[in-house]
Amino acid sequence: xxxxxxxxxxxxxxxxxxxxxxxxxxxxxxxxxxxxxxxxxxxxxxxxxxxxxxxxxxxxxxxxxxxxxxxxxxxxxxxxxxxxxxxxxxxxxxxxxxxxxxxxxxxxxxxxxxxxxxxxxxxxxxxxxxxxxxxxxxxxxxxxxxxxxxxxxxxxxxxxxxxxxxxxxxxxxxxxxxxxxxxxxxxxxxxxxxxxxxxxxxxxxxxxxxxxxxxxxxxxxxxxxxxxxxxxxxxxxxxxxxxxxxxxxxxxxxxxxxxxxxxxxxxxxxxxxxxxxxxxxxxxxxxxxxxxxxxxxxxxxxxxxxxxxxxxxxxxxxxxxxxxxxxxxxxxxxxxxxxxxxxxxxxxxxxxxxxxxxx
Numbered sequence: 001x002x003x004x005x006x007x008x009x010x011x012x013x014x015x016x017x018x019x020x021x022x023x024x025x026x027x028x029x030x031x032x033x034x035x036x037x038x039x040x041x042x043x044x045x046x047x048x049x050x051x052x053x054x055x056x057x058x059x060x061x062x063x064x065x066x067x068x069x070x071x072x073x074x075x076x077x078x079x080x081x082x083x084x085x086x087x088x089x090x091x092x093x094x095x096x097x098x099x100x101x102x103x104x105x106x107x108x109x110x111x112x113x114x115x116x117x118x119x120x121x122x123x124x125x126x127x128x129x130x131x132x133x134x135x136x137x138x139x140x141x142x143x144x145x146x147x148x149x150x151x152x153x154x155x156x157x158x159x160x161x162x163x164x165x166x167x168x169x170x171x172x173x174x175x176x177x178x179x180x181x182x183x184x185x186x187x188x189x190x191x192x193x194x195x196x197x198x199x200x201x202x203x204x205x206x207x208x209x210x211x212x213x214x215x216x217x218x219x220x221x222x223x224x225x226x227x228x229x230x231x232x233x234x235x236x237x238x239x240x241x242x243x244x245x246x247x248x249x250x251x252x253x254x255x256x257x258x259x260x261x262x263x264x265x266x267x268x269x270x271x272x273x274x275x276x277x278x279x280x281x282x283x284x285x286x287x288x289x290x291x292x293x294x295x296x297x298x299x300x301x302x303x304x305x306x307x308x309x310x311x312x313x314x315x316x317x318x319x320x321x322x323x324x325x326x327x328x329x330x331x332x333x334x335x336x337x338x339x340x341x342x343x344x345x346x347x348x349x350x351x352x353x354x355x356x357x358x359x
Contacts, residue, residue, distance in 0.1 A: 001355060002034045004084065006077035007092030007113075010039025010057070015200055015229050015254045017281045018092050018115055021149075021170055028348035030054035033355070036086070038077045040069065066232045067128050070095045082106050088144075088355060094118060095132060097139025104142045109358045112143040114153060116278030116300075122203040123234070145354050149279040152299050166354060169303070171344040172284035178265040183258070187225070187250055189266070192332045194223040194250075195324070196267035196291075198260070198282045199274070201230045201237050206273035206296065206315065208236070211243055213273075213320035219328055227263055229254030264289040269327050275314060277301060284342055290334040294323050 009016060011023035026035045035055045040062035058080065062073040074096035081089050081103060090111045091097050095118060100110050118124070119132035140146060140157060146165040148154035154165050181191060195214065199205045207226050214224045226249060230237045244251050255263060264270075270286035270293050277300035286293060287304075295301040296314035309326070313319040340346075 001088060001359075002036070002084075002086040003029070003088050003090055003355070004036045004038070004077075004081050004086040005090045005092070006038040006074060006081075007096035008037065008039075009043040010037065010059075012052075013045045013256060014039075014043050015231070015256075017170070017278065020281055021113075021115070022092065024171060024173060024344045025348060025351065026055055027052065028344045029351065032352065038073070038080070040073050042069070064232065066123070071098075074099055078102055081108060088358060091139070091143075094136040094139050096135075097143070098131075098135035100139045100142040104144070109144045110142070111145050111147065111354060111358070112139050113147045113149065114140070114278075115149055116276060117153065120204075120276050122275070144358055147351070147354065150300055150303065152303065153278075166350065168347055168350045169342060170279040170281045170284060171342045171347045172281070172288050172339060173344060174288050174339070175261055177289055178258070178261050180258075180262060181266060183262045184266055187252055189223060189225065189250070191266035192268045193221055194225050194267060195269045195271055195328075196263055196286075197224070197226045197228075197271050197273070198255075198263075198285070199226075199228045199272075201226075201228050201240060203236050204274060204276040206275050208240055208243070209315055209317050210271060210273040210320065211240070211247065211249055212317045213324060214249070215247055216317060216321035217324040217328075219324065222268065222328060223248075223250060225250045225252070225263065225267075227252055227255040227260065264291065267291055268332055269294065269324070271320075271324070272296065272301065273314070273320065274298060274301070279303065284339070287335075287337040287339060290336065292327055292333070292335055294320070294327060 008018050008022040011019050037057055039057055039059045041059045042062045042064050060076045063069050078099035088109050088111055089103055092113045093115050097112050103110050119129040140161050147168050149170050151167040154167055270291040272283050272295045274296055280301055293310045295311055297311040298314050312323045
């Protein structure tokens with residue numbers, strides 16, 4: 001079967017939860033399917049090594065203009081699919097899903113992966129949010145099958161939508177905990193003497209109030225690291241960078257590969273302060289490194305059923321500061337988490353069942 005994929009900026013070396021989801025999922029599926037992934041040229045790193053012998057890439061022109069890039073790239077992808085006519089088109093996210101009716105009109109089968117209700121993100125204005133809500137309606141009503149990474153999101157929809165939907169969460173690759181520390185030493189860090197947070201620098205990630213909480217907590221000899229890149233320049237990102245410089249918060253930018261492994265391997269505590277998540281892949285990664293955790297008490301994070309003292313009130317600086325103090329007041333100890341449900345092999349098998357059902 002030929003599977004064409006769009007709705008991701010691409011991989012490898014491109015920041016984003018959807019991008020990591022696609023990289024791991026299609027690597028798992030590439031032995032049994034002919035996978036073609038559309039990528040956005042403007043996001044490809046200068047030294048993009050495509051070590052994926054069984055995955056094909058089509059790199060199409062794109063802009064980095066917020067609100068425009070997704071529409072233009074998804075339109076080009078949809079037109080390409082209409083010409084090549086794969087067995088299945090797999091679309092990620094509701095924005096690109098606006099072209100689902102067009103693909104279905106010409107007889108193509110479409111699988112939609114619903115990652116999150118993007119219109120809840122603070123970066124979008126009123127008009128953009130209405131367009132995204134329309135895209136959600138078009139994508140969910142016309143898709144042949146739908147995958148929800150968040151079960152609570154699936155339950156919001158009516159019975160007709162749920163009948164063609166499946167809940168398949170994000171997964172995680174268990175990577176070795178590294179003893180190497182060259183990279184963190186370059187950043188001026190000492191093992192187990194820093195708090196780690198990972199994610200794209202956008203408002204919905206809540207890094208601004210995390211910095212305020214870290215300052216409020218006043219933990220001697222403990223540093224804060226926020227590893228993430230800036231896709232679009234904004235007043236929010238500029239304010240965050242200024243505050244980071246003022247309080248000596250370490251922001252190394254987008255980090256991946258061995259460098260990211262080192263950051264996870266030697267962290268004292270991992271914090272995810274997000275206002276919105278689809279299904280928190282970075283939280284799963286932190287769990288795979290057996291790190292102590294603090295996560296905002298939003299719906300997506302609660303799905304992981306962590307201990308009660310692993311959650312704090314979203315957006316609440318004082319509550320987060322108190323939780324940081326409590327988590328770091330004693331000596332460092334690795335945690336144990338159950339991650340069997342979240343293996344990519346298991347997730348790949350479930351996606352295969354959906355593909356087979358559409359033959």
